[in-house]
Amino acid sequence: MSGPRRLEGKRVLITGAGTGIGSGVARVCADEGANVAIHYSHSQAGARQTADAIRSSGANVATFQADLADVAAVKRLAREAQEFLGGVDVLVNNAGITFNARLDQVTPEQFDR
Numbered sequence: 001m002s003g004p005r006r007l008e009g010k011r012v013l014i015t016g017a018g019t020g021i022g023s024g025v026a027r028v029c030a031d032e033g034a035n036v037a038i039h040y041s042h043s044q045a046g047a048r049q050t051a052d053a054i055r056s057s058g059a060n061v062a063t064f065q066a067d068l069a070d071v072a073a074v075k076r077l078a079r080e081a082q083e084f085l086g087g088v089d090v091l092v093n094n095a096g097i098t099f100n101a102r103l104d105q106v107t108p109e110q111f112d113r
Contacts, residue, residue: 005033011085012036013078015068016095018043023050025092030059037081037088038063039095068095069113 012029016022018040027050030036036054040047040063047063054061062084066077082088099110 005031007090008033010034010089011087012090012092013039013081013085013088014092014094015039016041017050017092018047018063019050022092022094025094026050026061027054029090029092030054030057030061033059034090035060035085037061037085039068039077039081040065041067041095 007029010029010033012026012034014022014026014029014036017026017036017038022038023046026036026038036059038047038051038061044063044065047065051061051063064077064080064084066073068074068077078088097113099106101110
């Protein structure tokens with residue numbers, strides 16, 4: 001017997017949800033009853049695969065591409081996700097990048113990125 005779904009009816013935007021942790025977060029949110037907007041930057045195939053898995057369980061989901069280093073793209077993402085979901089109750093800021101360098105070797109430009 002399953003308990004109540006903790007995110008029933010909530011509208012969730014998850015950045016960096018095309019693969020990895022973000023994909024897992026998106027799946028759990030959907031399993032808990034949320035409608036999900038999946039953001040991805042480069043992994044369209046991963047985002048679609050995640051969305052397909054969520055959709056097959058009956059949840060409402062869509063994917064949105066945006067480069068989060070571009071302010072105009074971020075504003076477009078926010079607008080499109082809100083239009084799809086009818087608003088946003090939860091934002092999961094999961095997107096990130098990794099530089100395989102020691103911290104003392106990271107340039108200021110890499111740090112800002």
